[in-house]
Amino acid sequence: MPEQLVFAMEVFLNGLMAGVMYALVALGFVLIFKASGIFNFAQGVMALFAAMTFVGIQNGQVPFAHLINAIFGTKIHYFGWEVYSVFAILLTVGVMILLAWMVQRFVFRHLVGQEPIILFMATIGLAYFLEGVADLMWGSEIKRLDVCLTDNTCLPQGINLAIDEFTFEIFGYGFFIDNLDITATIIAILLVTLLVVFSQYTKQGRAMRAVADDHQAALSVGVSLNAIWILVWSVAGFVALVAGIMWGAKSGVQFSLSLIALKALPVLMLGGFTSIPGAIIGGLIIGVGEKLFEFAIGPMIGGATENWFAYVLALLFLVFRPQGLFGEKIIERV
Amino acid sequence: MLDQTEGYVTADGRKIGGVVMEMKNITLRFGGVEAIKDISFDIREGEIRAIIGPNGAGKSSMLNVISGFYIPQQGEVWYKGAPRPPMKPFEVARQGIARTFQNIALFEGMSVLDNVMTGRLTQMQTGLFAQAFWKGKAEAEETENREKAEKVIDFLEIQAIRKTPVARLPYGLKKRVELARALAAEPTILLLDEPMAGMNVEEKEDMSRFILDVNDEFGTTIALIEHDMGVVMDLSDRVVVMDYGKKIGDGTPDEVRSNQDVIDAYLGVSHD
Protein backbone atom coordinates (compact mmCIF):
# COMPACT_ATOMS: atom_id res chain seq x y z
CA MET A 1 0.00 0.00 0.00
CA PRO A 2 2.27 2.69 -1.34
CA GLU A 3 -0.28 5.37 -0.53
CA GLN A 4 0.03 4.61 3.15
CA LEU A 5 3.79 4.51 2.82
CA VAL A 6 4.02 7.89 1.15
CA PHE A 7 1.69 9.33 3.71
CA ALA A 8 3.82 7.86 6.49
CA MET A 9 6.85 9.46 4.94
CA GLU A 10 5.15 12.81 4.90
CA VAL A 11 4.26 12.35 8.54
CA PHE A 12 7.87 11.42 9.21
CA LEU A 13 9.17 14.56 7.53
CA ASN A 14 6.70 16.76 9.34
CA GLY A 15 7.76 15.15 12.60
CA LEU A 16 11.36 15.82 11.75
CA MET A 17 10.57 19.48 11.37
CA ALA A 18 8.60 19.73 14.58
CA GLY A 19 11.61 18.00 16.12
CA VAL A 20 13.91 20.73 14.86
CA MET A 21 11.87 23.19 16.85
CA TYR A 22 12.00 21.08 20.03
CA ALA A 23 15.72 20.64 19.51
CA LEU A 24 16.25 24.38 19.31
CA VAL A 25 14.55 25.01 22.61
CA ALA A 26 16.39 22.11 24.22
CA LEU A 27 19.63 23.52 22.85
CA GLY A 28 19.09 26.73 24.81
CA PHE A 29 18.60 24.68 27.98
CA VAL A 30 21.73 22.62 27.42
CA LEU A 31 23.95 25.63 26.72
CA ILE A 32 23.11 27.28 30.02
CA PHE A 33 23.04 24.07 32.01
CA LYS A 34 26.47 22.99 30.82
CA ALA A 35 28.12 26.30 31.52
CA SER A 36 26.56 27.13 34.84
CA GLY A 37 24.62 24.15 36.18
CA ILE A 38 21.49 26.27 36.04
CA PHE A 39 18.38 24.57 34.77
CA ASN A 40 16.79 27.52 33.04
CA PHE A 41 13.06 27.21 33.41
CA ALA A 42 12.74 30.58 31.66
CA GLN A 43 14.05 29.33 28.30
CA GLY A 44 10.54 29.05 26.86
CA VAL A 45 9.56 32.50 28.10
CA MET A 46 12.76 33.83 26.60
CA ALA A 47 11.58 32.52 23.24
CA LEU A 48 8.26 34.26 23.78
CA PHE A 49 9.91 37.46 24.90
CA ALA A 50 12.27 37.41 21.93
CA ALA A 51 9.47 36.79 19.45
CA MET A 52 7.33 39.57 20.95
CA THR A 53 10.23 41.98 20.91
CA PHE A 54 10.93 41.10 17.32
CA VAL A 55 7.33 41.66 16.24
CA GLY A 56 7.08 44.79 18.35
CA ILE A 57 10.16 46.34 16.79
CA GLN A 58 9.13 45.24 13.33
CA ASN A 59 5.73 46.91 13.65
CA GLY A 60 7.17 50.02 15.21
CA GLN A 61 5.27 49.46 18.42
CA VAL A 62 6.13 51.79 21.30
CA PRO A 63 7.50 49.68 24.14
CA PHE A 64 5.60 50.01 27.45
CA ALA A 65 2.94 51.98 25.58
CA HIS A 66 0.19 51.02 28.01
CA LEU A 67 2.27 52.06 30.96
CA ILE A 68 3.28 55.36 29.38
CA ASN A 69 -0.30 56.13 28.38
CA ALA A 70 -1.59 55.28 31.82
CA ILE A 71 0.90 57.56 33.52
CA PHE A 72 0.94 60.50 31.16
CA GLY A 73 -2.56 60.23 29.80
CA THR A 74 -1.22 60.01 26.27
CA LYS A 75 -2.52 57.79 23.50
CA ILE A 76 0.59 56.59 21.74
CA HIS A 77 0.87 53.04 20.48
CA TYR A 78 2.96 53.08 17.34
CA PHE A 79 5.88 55.12 16.15
CA GLY A 80 4.35 54.99 12.71
CA TRP A 81 7.21 53.27 10.98
CA GLU A 82 8.00 49.69 10.11
CA VAL A 83 11.39 48.12 10.50
CA TYR A 84 12.85 45.65 8.02
CA SER A 85 13.03 42.11 9.41
CA VAL A 86 16.80 41.96 9.22
CA PHE A 87 17.19 45.10 11.30
CA ALA A 88 14.47 44.00 13.67
CA ILE A 89 16.35 40.76 14.20
CA LEU A 90 19.60 42.60 14.86
CA LEU A 91 17.90 44.92 17.33
CA THR A 92 16.25 42.00 19.07
CA VAL A 93 19.60 40.26 19.35
CA GLY A 94 20.82 43.42 21.06
CA VAL A 95 17.89 43.28 23.47
CA MET A 96 18.59 39.62 24.25
CA ILE A 97 22.24 40.42 24.98
CA LEU A 98 21.13 43.21 27.30
CA LEU A 99 18.75 40.78 28.98
CA ALA A 100 21.60 38.28 29.42
CA TRP A 101 23.72 40.94 31.05
CA MET A 102 20.92 41.99 33.39
CA VAL A 103 20.08 38.42 34.37
CA GLN A 104 23.70 37.80 35.26
CA ARG A 105 24.26 41.16 36.91
CA PHE A 106 21.11 41.33 39.01
CA VAL A 107 20.29 37.70 39.67
CA PHE A 108 22.88 35.01 39.23
CA ARG A 109 25.90 37.00 40.23
CA HIS A 110 24.42 37.10 43.70
CA LEU A 111 23.71 33.39 43.72
CA VAL A 112 27.15 32.02 42.84
CA GLY A 113 27.81 28.80 44.74
CA GLN A 114 24.18 28.30 45.76
CA GLU A 115 22.41 24.95 45.60
CA PRO A 116 21.07 23.97 42.14
CA ILE A 117 17.51 24.00 43.52
CA ILE A 118 17.89 27.65 44.50
CA LEU A 119 19.21 28.54 41.08
CA PHE A 120 16.28 26.66 39.59
CA MET A 121 13.80 28.58 41.74
CA ALA A 122 15.44 31.80 40.59
CA THR A 123 14.81 30.86 36.97
CA ILE A 124 11.15 30.18 37.77
CA GLY A 125 10.97 33.67 39.20
CA LEU A 126 12.72 34.95 36.12
CA ALA A 127 10.22 33.19 33.87
CA TYR A 128 7.23 34.90 35.50
CA PHE A 129 8.99 38.21 35.69
CA LEU A 130 9.94 38.08 32.03
CA GLU A 131 6.43 37.08 31.06
CA GLY A 132 5.15 40.11 32.92
CA VAL A 133 7.69 42.39 31.30
CA ALA A 134 6.84 41.04 27.86
CA ASP A 135 3.17 41.71 28.52
CA LEU A 136 3.83 45.20 29.81
CA MET A 137 6.20 46.06 27.03
CA TRP A 138 4.32 44.79 24.00
CA GLY A 139 0.78 43.98 25.12
CA SER A 140 -0.85 40.60 25.43
CA GLU A 141 -2.82 40.26 22.19
CA ILE A 142 -1.87 37.54 19.72
CA LYS A 143 0.31 38.87 16.94
CA ARG A 144 1.00 37.76 13.45
CA LEU A 145 4.64 37.21 12.68
CA ASP A 146 5.96 37.64 9.16
CA VAL A 147 9.55 37.09 8.32
CA CYS A 148 9.16 37.47 4.60
CA LEU A 149 9.29 33.86 3.68
CA THR A 150 6.82 34.21 0.89
CA ASP A 151 7.12 37.80 -0.16
CA ASN A 152 9.75 40.48 -0.02
CA THR A 153 7.83 43.40 1.31
CA CYS A 154 9.75 43.61 4.56
CA LEU A 155 13.26 43.41 3.18
CA PRO A 156 15.40 46.15 1.65
CA GLN A 157 15.16 46.33 -2.13
CA GLY A 158 17.18 43.81 -4.02
CA ILE A 159 17.32 41.06 -1.45
CA ASN A 160 15.30 38.07 -2.43
CA LEU A 161 14.43 35.41 0.06
CA ALA A 162 11.16 34.27 -1.42
CA ILE A 163 10.65 30.55 -1.42
CA ASP A 164 7.99 29.11 -3.68
CA GLU A 165 5.61 26.52 -2.56
CA PHE A 166 7.35 23.25 -2.18
CA THR A 167 5.97 20.02 -3.55
CA PHE A 168 7.69 17.05 -5.06
CA GLU A 169 6.69 13.66 -6.34
CA ILE A 170 7.57 10.15 -5.32
CA PHE A 171 6.00 7.00 -6.80
CA GLY A 172 3.70 9.35 -8.61
CA TYR A 173 2.28 10.74 -5.36
CA GLY A 174 2.60 14.40 -4.55
CA PHE A 175 4.36 15.45 -1.39
CA PHE A 176 3.48 18.69 0.21
CA ILE A 177 5.73 20.27 2.76
CA ASP A 178 5.15 23.59 4.40
CA ASN A 179 7.86 25.88 3.07
CA LEU A 180 8.05 27.50 6.50
CA ASP A 181 9.15 24.13 7.88
CA ILE A 182 11.83 23.85 5.26
CA THR A 183 13.11 27.31 6.04
CA ALA A 184 13.01 26.53 9.75
CA THR A 185 15.04 23.40 9.22
CA ILE A 186 17.62 25.17 7.10
CA ILE A 187 17.92 27.97 9.64
CA ALA A 188 18.25 25.48 12.47
CA ILE A 189 21.01 23.62 10.65
CA LEU A 190 22.81 26.89 9.97
CA LEU A 191 22.43 27.88 13.60
CA VAL A 192 23.84 24.63 14.89
CA THR A 193 26.74 24.86 12.44
CA LEU A 194 27.38 28.39 13.60
CA LEU A 195 27.39 27.27 17.23
CA VAL A 196 29.80 24.46 16.50
CA VAL A 197 32.17 26.74 14.61
CA PHE A 198 31.91 29.30 17.39
CA SER A 199 32.63 26.85 20.18
CA GLN A 200 35.38 24.99 18.39
CA TYR A 201 37.27 27.75 16.63
CA THR A 202 36.98 30.97 18.58
CA LYS A 203 38.68 32.04 21.74
CA GLN A 204 35.35 32.72 23.42
CA GLY A 205 34.05 29.36 22.31
CA ARG A 206 37.04 27.63 23.81
CA ALA A 207 36.58 29.58 27.03
CA MET A 208 32.92 28.59 27.03
CA ARG A 209 33.80 24.93 26.73
CA ALA A 210 36.34 25.38 29.49
CA VAL A 211 33.73 26.83 31.84
CA ALA A 212 31.28 24.07 30.94
CA ASP A 213 33.90 21.50 31.87
CA ASP A 214 35.47 22.80 35.08
CA HIS A 215 35.02 26.17 36.77
CA GLN A 216 38.18 26.05 38.83
CA ALA A 217 40.36 25.04 35.93
CA ALA A 218 38.75 27.71 33.75
CA LEU A 219 39.60 30.38 36.30
CA SER A 220 43.18 29.19 36.44
CA VAL A 221 43.63 29.75 32.71
CA GLY A 222 42.33 33.29 32.96
CA VAL A 223 38.67 32.84 32.03
CA SER A 224 36.17 35.17 33.70
CA LEU A 225 33.18 33.04 34.68
CA ASN A 226 30.99 36.11 34.81
CA ALA A 227 31.84 37.12 31.25
CA ILE A 228 31.25 33.60 29.98
CA TRP A 229 27.90 33.33 31.75
CA ILE A 230 26.76 36.55 30.11
CA LEU A 231 27.95 35.15 26.81
CA VAL A 232 26.12 31.88 27.35
CA TRP A 233 22.88 33.60 28.31
CA SER A 234 23.27 35.77 25.21
CA VAL A 235 23.73 32.75 22.99
CA ALA A 236 20.77 31.05 24.67
CA GLY A 237 18.82 34.27 24.08
CA PHE A 238 19.76 34.15 20.42
CA VAL A 239 18.70 30.53 20.14
CA ALA A 240 15.44 31.49 21.88
CA LEU A 241 14.93 34.24 19.32
CA VAL A 242 15.33 31.84 16.43
CA ALA A 243 12.98 29.31 18.04
CA GLY A 244 10.51 32.06 18.94
CA ILE A 245 10.43 33.51 15.44
CA MET A 246 9.98 30.11 13.83
CA TRP A 247 7.32 28.97 16.21
CA GLY A 248 5.64 32.34 16.10
CA ALA A 249 5.58 32.33 12.30
CA LYS A 250 3.77 29.03 12.47
CA SER A 251 1.14 29.68 15.07
CA GLY A 252 1.32 33.38 15.90
CA VAL A 253 3.07 35.05 18.79
CA GLN A 254 1.06 34.40 21.93
CA PHE A 255 1.69 33.46 25.49
CA SER A 256 1.24 29.76 24.90
CA LEU A 257 4.56 29.98 23.07
CA SER A 258 6.34 29.83 26.39
CA LEU A 259 4.86 26.36 26.85
CA ILE A 260 7.13 24.86 24.19
CA ALA A 261 9.62 24.77 27.02
CA LEU A 262 7.58 21.92 28.46
CA LYS A 263 8.13 19.92 25.30
CA ALA A 264 11.85 20.49 25.66
CA LEU A 265 11.86 18.65 28.98
CA PRO A 266 11.29 15.17 27.55
CA VAL A 267 13.80 16.03 24.84
CA LEU A 268 16.38 16.69 27.51
CA MET A 269 15.58 13.46 29.29
CA LEU A 270 16.19 11.62 26.07
CA GLY A 271 19.27 13.47 25.00
CA GLY A 272 20.84 14.13 28.37
CA PHE A 273 21.06 17.54 29.97
CA THR A 274 24.63 18.21 28.96
CA SER A 275 24.83 16.94 25.42
CA ILE A 276 24.32 19.23 22.45
CA PRO A 277 24.11 16.40 19.94
CA GLY A 278 21.74 14.81 22.45
CA ALA A 279 19.45 17.83 22.40
CA ILE A 280 19.33 17.79 18.62
CA ILE A 281 18.79 14.08 18.19
CA GLY A 282 16.44 13.92 21.17
CA GLY A 283 14.37 16.69 19.62
CA LEU A 284 14.18 14.89 16.30
CA ILE A 285 13.25 11.57 17.92
CA ILE A 286 10.43 13.14 19.89
CA GLY A 287 9.22 15.18 16.93
CA VAL A 288 9.15 12.16 14.62
CA GLY A 289 8.05 9.77 17.36
CA GLU A 290 4.97 11.68 18.36
CA LYS A 291 3.84 12.27 14.79
CA LEU A 292 4.36 8.67 13.71
CA PHE A 293 2.73 7.36 16.88
CA GLU A 294 -0.28 9.57 16.32
CA PHE A 295 -0.42 8.42 12.71
CA ALA A 296 -0.05 4.70 13.35
CA ILE A 297 -1.46 4.07 16.81
CA GLY A 298 -3.43 7.23 17.50
CA PRO A 299 -6.62 6.30 15.64
CA MET A 300 -6.83 3.03 17.58
CA ILE A 301 -6.77 4.66 20.98
CA GLY A 302 -8.78 7.74 20.33
CA GLY A 303 -6.12 10.14 19.11
CA ALA A 304 -4.59 13.18 20.78
CA THR A 305 -1.55 11.11 21.65
CA GLU A 306 0.75 14.03 20.83
CA ASN A 307 -0.17 15.54 24.16
CA TRP A 308 1.39 12.78 26.17
CA PHE A 309 3.59 10.67 23.92
CA ALA A 310 6.77 12.64 24.59
CA TYR A 311 6.35 12.45 28.34
CA VAL A 312 5.70 8.73 28.38
CA LEU A 313 8.75 8.18 26.21
CA ALA A 314 10.79 10.32 28.58
CA LEU A 315 9.45 8.37 31.53
CA LEU A 316 10.55 5.11 29.93
CA PHE A 317 13.97 6.61 29.44
CA LEU A 318 14.12 7.72 33.05
CA VAL A 319 13.45 4.16 34.11
CA PHE A 320 15.72 2.32 31.71
CA ARG A 321 18.41 4.80 30.76
CA PRO A 322 18.47 7.70 33.21
CA GLN A 323 21.65 9.23 31.81
CA GLY A 324 19.88 9.81 28.49
CA LEU A 325 20.99 8.65 25.07
CA PHE A 326 24.40 10.22 25.25
CA GLY A 327 25.13 10.53 28.92
CA GLU A 328 28.66 9.31 29.62
CA LYS A 329 28.82 7.37 26.42
CA ILE A 330 30.24 10.05 24.21
CA ILE A 331 32.85 12.65 24.94
CA GLU A 332 31.24 16.03 25.38
CA ARG A 333 31.87 18.43 22.58
CA VAL A 334 29.86 21.59 22.64
CA MET B 1 60.25 47.26 38.04
CA LEU B 2 61.72 44.32 39.89
CA ASP B 3 63.26 44.78 43.28
CA GLN B 4 66.87 44.76 42.29
CA THR B 5 68.32 43.98 45.70
CA GLU B 6 70.86 41.75 44.17
CA GLY B 7 70.18 38.14 43.38
CA TYR B 8 72.49 35.24 43.94
CA VAL B 9 74.21 32.47 42.04
CA THR B 10 73.26 28.89 42.77
CA ALA B 11 75.67 26.03 43.36
CA ASP B 12 75.11 24.80 39.81
CA GLY B 13 75.85 28.26 38.44
CA ARG B 14 72.33 29.55 37.65
CA LYS B 15 71.85 33.26 38.20
CA ILE B 16 68.87 34.16 40.36
CA GLY B 17 67.43 37.66 39.98
CA GLY B 18 65.60 40.14 42.20
CA VAL B 19 62.37 39.63 44.11
CA VAL B 20 59.42 39.13 41.76
CA MET B 21 56.82 38.26 44.37
CA GLU B 22 56.65 39.00 48.04
CA MET B 23 54.17 37.81 50.63
CA LYS B 24 53.92 40.31 53.47
CA ASN B 25 52.41 39.21 56.78
CA ILE B 26 49.72 37.03 55.26
CA THR B 27 47.02 35.79 57.61
CA LEU B 28 44.18 33.61 56.34
CA ARG B 29 41.31 32.30 58.43
CA PHE B 30 38.46 29.90 57.76
CA GLY B 31 36.00 30.61 60.52
CA GLY B 32 37.94 29.68 63.63
CA VAL B 33 40.75 27.91 61.78
CA GLU B 34 43.84 29.97 61.08
CA ALA B 35 45.23 28.29 58.00
CA ILE B 36 48.03 30.85 57.59
CA LYS B 37 49.44 32.83 60.50
CA ASP B 38 51.31 36.01 59.67
CA ILE B 39 53.64 34.55 57.07
CA SER B 40 56.13 36.53 54.98
CA PHE B 41 58.51 35.29 52.33
CA ASP B 42 59.66 36.21 48.86
CA ILE B 43 60.16 34.53 45.52
CA ARG B 44 63.01 35.58 43.31
CA GLU B 45 63.15 35.71 39.57
CA GLY B 46 64.32 32.45 38.03
CA GLU B 47 64.44 30.41 41.19
CA ILE B 48 62.74 27.21 42.20
CA ARG B 49 61.09 27.99 45.49
CA ALA B 50 59.58 25.18 47.51
CA ILE B 51 56.94 25.33 50.21
CA ILE B 52 57.04 22.22 52.32
CA GLY B 53 55.32 21.05 55.46
CA PRO B 54 53.15 18.26 56.83
CA ASN B 55 49.59 17.75 55.62
CA GLY B 56 47.27 20.50 56.79
CA ALA B 57 50.15 22.92 57.32
CA GLY B 58 48.53 25.53 55.05
CA LYS B 59 50.66 25.11 51.92
CA SER B 60 47.80 24.85 49.47
CA SER B 61 46.11 27.76 51.18
CA MET B 62 49.24 29.82 50.57
CA LEU B 63 49.25 28.88 46.89
CA ASN B 64 45.57 29.78 46.70
CA VAL B 65 46.34 33.19 48.17
CA ILE B 66 49.03 33.77 45.56
CA SER B 67 46.74 32.70 42.72
CA GLY B 68 43.76 34.69 43.98
CA PHE B 69 41.51 31.76 44.91
CA TYR B 70 41.63 32.83 48.57
CA ILE B 71 41.68 36.42 49.81
CA PRO B 72 43.72 36.76 53.01
CA GLN B 73 42.23 38.67 55.96
CA GLN B 74 45.53 40.38 56.54
CA GLY B 75 48.70 41.06 54.65
CA GLU B 76 49.68 42.04 51.15
CA VAL B 77 50.89 40.27 48.08
CA TRP B 78 53.52 42.25 46.19
CA TYR B 79 54.05 41.40 42.56
CA LYS B 80 56.73 42.96 40.39
CA GLY B 81 57.49 45.58 42.97
CA ALA B 82 53.96 46.81 43.68
CA PRO B 83 51.22 45.76 46.10
CA ARG B 84 48.50 43.82 44.34
CA PRO B 85 44.88 44.81 44.99
CA PRO B 86 42.49 41.94 45.80
CA MET B 87 42.00 40.07 42.55
CA LYS B 88 39.89 37.32 41.06
CA PRO B 89 41.80 34.17 40.08
CA PHE B 90 41.30 34.84 36.36
CA GLU B 91 42.83 38.29 36.76
CA VAL B 92 45.84 36.80 38.50
CA ALA B 93 46.20 34.31 35.68
CA ARG B 94 46.16 37.15 33.17
CA GLN B 95 49.02 38.76 35.05
CA GLY B 96 51.24 35.85 34.16
CA ILE B 97 50.78 33.53 37.12
CA ALA B 98 49.86 30.00 36.08
CA ARG B 99 49.13 27.11 38.38
CA THR B 100 48.29 23.44 38.81
CA PHE B 101 46.08 21.94 41.49
CA GLN B 102 46.69 19.34 44.16
CA ASN B 103 43.60 17.43 43.00
CA ILE B 104 44.14 18.01 39.27
CA ALA B 105 41.69 20.36 37.60
CA LEU B 106 41.74 19.48 33.92
CA PHE B 107 39.04 19.79 31.31
CA GLU B 108 38.14 16.12 31.36
CA GLY B 109 35.98 16.23 28.27
CA MET B 110 38.64 17.79 26.08
CA SER B 111 41.62 16.25 24.36
CA VAL B 112 45.13 16.82 25.65
CA LEU B 113 45.81 19.30 22.86
CA ASP B 114 42.61 21.24 23.60
CA ASN B 115 43.52 21.38 27.27
CA VAL B 116 46.92 22.77 26.46
CA MET B 117 45.33 25.22 24.04
CA THR B 118 43.18 26.64 26.85
CA GLY B 119 46.44 27.56 28.48
CA ARG B 120 46.91 29.99 25.59
CA LEU B 121 43.68 31.86 26.37
CA THR B 122 45.50 34.52 28.35
CA GLN B 123 47.67 35.21 25.33
CA MET B 124 44.90 35.57 22.77
CA GLN B 125 44.16 39.16 21.92
CA THR B 126 41.77 39.13 18.99
CA GLY B 127 38.20 40.00 19.96
CA LEU B 128 35.11 38.10 18.92
CA PHE B 129 34.15 40.43 16.10
CA ALA B 130 37.69 40.63 14.82
CA GLN B 131 37.68 36.86 14.71
CA ALA B 132 34.47 36.83 12.73
CA PHE B 133 35.35 39.57 10.26
CA TRP B 134 39.11 39.52 10.09
CA LYS B 135 39.76 35.92 9.36
CA GLY B 136 43.41 36.35 8.46
CA LYS B 137 44.41 37.79 11.78
CA ALA B 138 42.43 35.24 13.78
CA GLU B 139 43.94 32.42 11.76
CA ALA B 140 47.46 33.71 12.19
CA GLU B 141 46.89 33.94 15.92
CA GLU B 142 45.39 30.46 16.08
CA THR B 143 48.33 29.04 14.15
CA GLU B 144 50.83 30.72 16.41
CA ASN B 145 49.03 29.50 19.51
CA ARG B 146 48.84 26.01 18.19
CA GLU B 147 52.56 25.98 17.44
CA LYS B 148 53.31 27.13 20.97
CA ALA B 149 51.00 24.48 22.41
CA GLU B 150 52.65 21.80 20.30
CA LYS B 151 56.05 22.94 21.47
CA VAL B 152 55.02 22.52 25.09
CA ILE B 153 53.57 19.11 24.27
CA ASP B 154 56.85 18.06 22.66
CA PHE B 155 58.82 19.46 25.56
CA LEU B 156 56.87 17.41 28.10
CA GLU B 157 56.95 14.35 25.86
CA ILE B 158 53.22 13.83 25.57
CA GLN B 159 52.98 13.87 21.76
CA ALA B 160 51.69 10.31 21.74
CA ILE B 161 48.54 11.30 23.64
CA ARG B 162 47.86 14.67 21.99
CA LYS B 163 44.44 13.65 20.72
CA THR B 164 43.45 11.49 23.67
CA PRO B 165 40.56 12.71 25.83
CA VAL B 166 42.01 13.59 29.21
CA ALA B 167 39.42 11.52 31.08
CA ARG B 168 41.07 8.36 29.72
CA LEU B 169 44.56 9.16 30.96
CA PRO B 170 46.20 7.62 34.01
CA TYR B 171 46.86 9.87 37.00
CA GLY B 172 50.56 10.47 36.34
CA LEU B 173 49.96 11.63 32.79
CA LYS B 174 47.13 13.90 33.90
CA LYS B 175 49.54 15.67 36.20
CA ARG B 176 51.85 16.17 33.26
CA VAL B 177 49.08 17.51 31.04
CA GLU B 178 48.13 19.95 33.75
CA LEU B 179 51.72 21.14 33.84
CA ALA B 180 51.65 21.49 30.06
CA ARG B 181 48.52 23.64 30.22
CA ALA B 182 50.07 25.93 32.82
CA LEU B 183 53.28 26.14 30.82
CA ALA B 184 51.46 27.01 27.61
CA ALA B 185 50.54 30.34 29.20
CA GLU B 186 54.24 31.25 29.18
CA PRO B 187 53.89 32.34 32.79
CA THR B 188 56.17 34.62 34.74
CA ILE B 189 55.58 32.47 37.80
CA LEU B 190 54.51 28.85 37.74
CA LEU B 191 52.76 27.52 40.85
CA LEU B 192 52.72 23.76 41.31
CA ASP B 193 50.67 22.17 44.10
CA GLU B 194 52.20 18.78 44.90
CA PRO B 195 53.18 17.96 41.31
CA MET B 196 54.56 14.61 42.38
CA ALA B 197 51.91 13.45 44.81
CA GLY B 198 50.56 10.00 44.11
CA MET B 199 53.21 9.14 41.55
CA ASN B 200 55.48 6.13 41.42
CA VAL B 201 59.24 6.55 41.64
CA GLU B 202 59.80 6.63 37.91
CA GLU B 203 57.05 9.20 37.36
CA LYS B 204 58.48 11.32 40.17
CA GLU B 205 61.88 11.30 38.53
CA ASP B 206 60.35 12.32 35.21
CA MET B 207 58.42 15.13 36.84
CA SER B 208 61.51 16.38 38.69
CA ARG B 209 63.43 16.43 35.45
CA PHE B 210 60.66 18.36 33.69
CA ILE B 211 60.51 20.93 36.47
CA LEU B 212 64.24 21.48 36.27
CA ASP B 213 64.15 21.62 32.47
CA VAL B 214 61.33 24.16 32.45
CA ASN B 215 63.25 26.38 34.83
CA ASP B 216 66.44 25.94 32.88
CA GLU B 217 65.06 26.27 29.37
CA PHE B 218 62.54 29.09 29.81
CA GLY B 219 63.92 30.71 32.94
CA THR B 220 60.47 30.32 34.52
CA THR B 221 60.20 31.16 38.18
CA ILE B 222 58.65 28.19 39.94
CA ALA B 223 57.00 27.90 43.33
CA LEU B 224 56.14 24.34 44.22
CA ILE B 225 54.56 22.55 47.13
CA GLU B 226 55.55 19.20 48.52
CA HIS B 227 54.80 17.50 51.77
CA ASP B 228 57.57 14.96 51.33
CA MET B 229 60.83 16.68 52.30
CA GLY B 230 63.17 14.34 50.45
CA VAL B 231 61.88 15.01 46.94
CA VAL B 232 62.20 18.76 46.96
CA MET B 233 65.59 19.10 48.54
CA ASP B 234 67.46 18.27 45.34
CA LEU B 235 65.06 20.31 43.28
CA SER B 236 64.73 23.65 44.96
CA ASP B 237 66.95 26.65 45.49
CA ARG B 238 65.23 27.90 48.62
CA VAL B 239 62.61 26.35 50.84
CA VAL B 240 59.85 27.74 53.08
CA VAL B 241 58.78 25.31 55.77
CA MET B 242 55.25 25.56 57.18
CA ASP B 243 53.66 23.80 60.11
CA TYR B 244 50.19 24.45 61.56
CA GLY B 245 49.91 27.64 59.50
CA LYS B 246 53.18 29.08 60.79
CA LYS B 247 56.45 29.54 58.98
CA ILE B 248 59.08 27.58 60.87
CA GLY B 249 61.95 27.74 58.44
CA ASP B 250 63.16 29.56 55.34
CA GLY B 251 66.44 29.12 53.50
CA THR B 252 68.50 26.83 51.31
CA PRO B 253 67.79 23.10 51.54
CA ASP B 254 70.90 22.66 53.70
CA GLU B 255 69.92 25.43 56.09
CA VAL B 256 66.42 24.07 56.40
CA ARG B 257 67.60 20.52 56.94
CA SER B 258 69.66 21.52 59.92
CA ASN B 259 66.96 23.74 61.42
CA GLN B 260 65.85 22.28 64.77
CA ASP B 261 62.22 23.46 64.49
CA VAL B 262 61.94 21.78 61.12
CA ILE B 263 63.42 18.56 62.38
CA ASP B 264 60.98 18.56 65.31
CA ALA B 265 57.99 19.25 63.09
CA TYR B 266 58.92 16.42 60.79
CA LEU B 267 59.67 13.97 63.55
CA GLY B 268 56.34 14.76 65.13
CA VAL B 269 54.28 13.72 62.13
CA SER B 270 54.04 10.61 60.09
CA HIS B 271 55.35 10.84 56.55
CA ASP B 272 52.84 9.60 54.07
Ligand SMILES: Nc1ncnc2c1ncn2[C@@H]1O[C@H](COP(=O)(O)OP(=O)(O)O)[C@@H](O)[C@H]1O
Ligand atom coordinates in the same frame (compact mmCIF):
# COMPACT_ATOMS: atom_id res chain seq x y z
N1 LIG C 1 38.25 26.19 51.67
C1 LIG C 1 38.52 25.87 52.95
N2 LIG C 1 37.54 25.96 53.88
C2 LIG C 1 37.80 25.67 55.17
N3 LIG C 1 38.99 25.26 55.64
C3 LIG C 1 40.00 25.16 54.76
C4 LIG C 1 39.82 25.44 53.37
N4 LIG C 1 41.00 25.25 52.73
C5 LIG C 1 41.87 24.85 53.68
N5 LIG C 1 41.28 24.79 54.89
C6 LIG C 1 41.93 24.43 56.15
O1 LIG C 1 43.14 25.09 56.22
C7 LIG C 1 44.13 24.24 56.76
C8 LIG C 1 45.29 24.13 55.81
O2 LIG C 1 44.90 23.39 54.67
P1 LIG C 1 45.79 23.29 53.38
O3 LIG C 1 46.22 24.63 52.98
O4 LIG C 1 45.03 22.50 52.37
O5 LIG C 1 47.03 22.44 53.88
P2 LIG C 1 48.16 21.67 53.09
O6 LIG C 1 48.05 22.00 51.66
O7 LIG C 1 49.44 22.14 53.69
O8 LIG C 1 47.95 20.22 53.34
C9 LIG C 1 43.47 22.91 57.06
O9 LIG C 1 43.09 22.89 58.41
C10 LIG C 1 42.25 22.95 56.18
O10 LIG C 1 41.22 22.20 56.75
Ligand SMILES: [Mg+2]
Ligand atom coordinates in the same frame (compact mmCIF):
# COMPACT_ATOMS: atom_id res chain seq x y z
MG1 LIG D 1 47.69 20.82 50.04
